[in-house]
Amino acid sequence: MTSAFVDEFPHLLKNRKVLFTAFFCFIEFLLGIPCIMEGGIYVLQIMDWYCATFSLMLLSLTECVVIAWIYGADRFYKDIELMIGYQPGVWWKICWKYITPATITFVWLFSVTQLSPVTYGDYEYPDGAIVFGWMLGLASIVPVPVCAIIAILGEKGSFVQRIKKLVHHTDDWGPAVEKHRIRYLQSLQNSQESLDSVVCTPLVDVKNMSASQQL
Known part of the structure; x- marks a missing residue:
């Protein structure tokens, strides 16, 4: 995550990467304290219930679709070849385009159909904890469509023209070095x-x- 922030805001964080990483680790340390206290298992259960089975798989599916079908599996295949020096097996390309998205979709749909309010043993969580769990799960999903809508509104032309422009590479696309x-x-x-x-x-x-x- 720190690398993503540094890449997104290089003018602010490039020369302060060590300090920013230390600050980020400290914040994550503070956020992790509730999980190791006496009621930590109940907090951890909420996180597992609404994040691991809902938002994580949906984000993974979106990533697979974007890389394999929008960016292009062949282009991604060549990027990896350039980085590691040899061509990966064709099996990986098949996984990116078909097997992995299909598997994640099946597991995600099954998880959604079986989703119920969070419990831990015989303990039933209060409504406030359930709302918190949904907010926690949606926190990593909502920014994706929100940023997409902002980007679309910021472009000119018809809706189709805006989409085509946004899915194309920018002039500075490629390795930074x-x-x-x-x-x-x-x-x-x-x-x-x-x-x-x-x-x-x-x-x-x-x-x-x-x-x-x-x-």
């Missing part, structure tokens, strides 16, 4: 894929980047 970015662009061009946005950078630009890197 310049030498890694050069390799990334060259790899995509050498594979002769159909590229969008940043990936459509002409080969001459890559050569110029290489020349500037040598200087």
